[in-house]
Amino acid sequence: MAHISAGVATSHVPLLGRAVDTRDTQSEYFKPIFDGYEFSKKWVAEEKPDVVFLVYNDHATAFSLDLIPTFAIGTGEKFKPADEGFGPRPVPDVMGSPDLAWHIAQSVIQQDFDLTIVNEMDVDHGLTVPLSMLFGQVEAWPCQVIPFAVNVVQFPPPSGQRCYNIGKAIRRAVESFDADINVQIWGTGGMSHQLQGPRAGLINQAWDNQFMDDLITRPETAARIDHVEYLRETGSEGIEMVMWLVMRGALSEQVNVRHRHYHVPCSNTAIGHLILENSA
Amino acid sequence: MALNKPYADIPGTFVFDADMSRKGYWLNQFCMSLMNADNREHFKADETTYLDNWTMTSEQKQAVLARDYNGMLALGGNIYFLAKIFSSEGKSFVYAAARMTGLSEDAYKAMMDAGGRTPDGNRYTTGSNLDKEHR
Numbered sequence: 001m002a003h004i005s006a007g008v009a010t011s012h013v014p015l016l017g018r019a020v021d022t023r024d025t026q027s028e029y030f031k032p033i034f035d036g037y038e039f040s041k042k043w044v045a046e047e048k049p050d051v052v053f054l055v056y057n058d059h060a061t062a063f064s065l066d067l068i069p070t071f072a073i074g075t076g077e078k079f080k081p082a083d084e085g086f087g088p089r090p091v092p093d094v095m096g097s098p099d100l101a102w103h104i105a106q107s108v109i110q111q112d113f114d115l116t117i118v119n120e121m122d123v124d125h126g127l128t129v130p131l132s133m134l135f136g137q138v139e140a141w142p143c144q145v146i147p148f149a150v151n152v153v154q155f156p157p158p159s160g161q162r163c164y165n166i167g168k169a170i171r172r173a174v175e176s177f178d179a180d181i182n183v184q185i186w187g188t189g190g191m192s193h194q195l196q197g198p199r200a201g202l203i204n205q206a207w208d209n210q211f212m213d214d215l216i217t218r219p220e221t222a223a224r225i226d227h228v229e230y231l232r233e234t235g236s237e238g239i240e241m242v243m244w245l246v247m248r249g250a251l252s253e254q255v256n257v258r259h260r261h262y263h264v265p266c267s268n269t270a271i272g273h274l275i276l277e278n279s280a
Numbered sequence: 281m282a283l284n285k286p287y288a289d290i291p292g293t294f295v296f297d298a299d300m301s302r303k304g305y306w307l308n309q310f311c312m313s314l315m316n317a318d319n320r321e322h323f324k325a326d327e328t329t330y331l332d333n334w335t336m337t338s339e340q341k342q343a344v345l346a347r348d349y350n351g352m353l354a355l356g357g358n359i360y361f362l363a364k365i366f367s368s369e370g371k372s373f374v375y376a377a378a379r380m381t382g383l384s385e386d387a388y389k390a391m392m393d394a395g396g397r398t399p400d401g402n403r404y405t406t407g408s409n410l411d412k413e414h415r
Contacts, residue, residue: 015372059360060308060311060358060360064309064312065305065309065312066309084364084367085315153296154296154301155295194397195359195377196353196362197292197350197380199290199293199381199397199402200292200380200381200397201388201391202402203396205395228286228287232287232399232403232404233399236295236359265393268377
């Protein structure tokens with residue numbers, strides 16, 4: 001049977017994609033950020049996941065205000081990098097995993113989580129930046145990817161508790177898929193940041209680090225954080241951190257921390273990154 | 281019945297809730313149109329005419345023309361949609377955020393390099409003395 005071996009959390013700041021695309025990762029500004037991913041690149045090369053289930057949000061790219069799915073699973077064969085206003089990123093197409101994605105869609109919906117099923121969509125920096133952070137500049141991504149888009153643009157996003165619970169349902173779905181494949185789940189976005197209004201630039205290092213502590217050892221506590229606390233304490237865009245809870249929900253109660261990295265700033269944002277493995 | 285808005289007392293922050301989304305619908309959909317390269321060219325060539333093809337309010341159009349991002353946010357714009365405007369001009373999120381905070385881009389970058397804007401004093405429009413002092 002398929003299994004989820006590990007979870008990765010990482011910010012997905014668009015500027016990081018630009019740094020990779022322009023080979024600027026070793027400059028004074030970016031080096032401390034990318035140094036924190038050196039372990040991760042080696043780790044993922046050794047782990048060789050067959051499929052990454054990648055939890056991210058679309059930033060008004062594939063989904064405008066025409067249609068705003070709370071949870072959307074990409075079941076297509078292939079997803080193209082989106083033109084976000086300045087041309088698409090020069091990165092490979094993202095190859096989907098339709099068999100597993102459709103299985104997860106069916107299983108998770110039958111566990112009472114109503115997913116939107118997406119066959120065609122372009123994927124923006126929310127999805128491609130995490131791939132670049134872990135895999136670097138490549139001709140082709142080394143694994144299949146199931147995009148899982150969570151609405152965090154239109155208020156209200158799903159609650160942290162809902163995200164945590166859906167992670168559990170995703171794990172059950174993966175573990176009932178009849179193929180011996182290694183699946184990782186990545187939760188992306190965050191950490192504290194506010195991109196808009198006179199309060200833009202808000203960063204809350206103490207809160208971010210407490211959140212990582214709780215996510216690791218007390219995920220039920222982290223899951224109970226309400227929307228207003230994210231908005232008030234971590235900035236309006238810090239609410240992306242609910243997506244880390246989807247990842248955490250799909251792991252065991254006890255996890256081993258393989259790697260942890262935190263850096264301020266990247267553009268307007270606090271960078272956070274975790275690698276968690278299920279305890280044997 | 282009005283929507284419950286427990287976030288209304290967060291200073292300097294626009295929460296893109298149902299009311300804002302309804303108010304800003306066409307402003308945001310106009311922004312989405314800039315995802316298309318041809319549309320970007322048409323907009324650059326004649327902004328006023330391009331905007332007149334959208335059923336936006338005159339305040340919304342004026343805010344776009346003036347690149348008044350706080351104004352656009354107050355009129356229902358969402359930052360990820362408004363980003364299509366400054367992205368199509370080759371401008372960054374840091375540029376836009378600096379404009380919204382009233383700082384020069386250099387001063388804003390210096391604030392971020394020094395650890396960002398502290399949450400202390402920036403949590404509530406009313407409340408603790410600490411918050412009032414810093415407001």
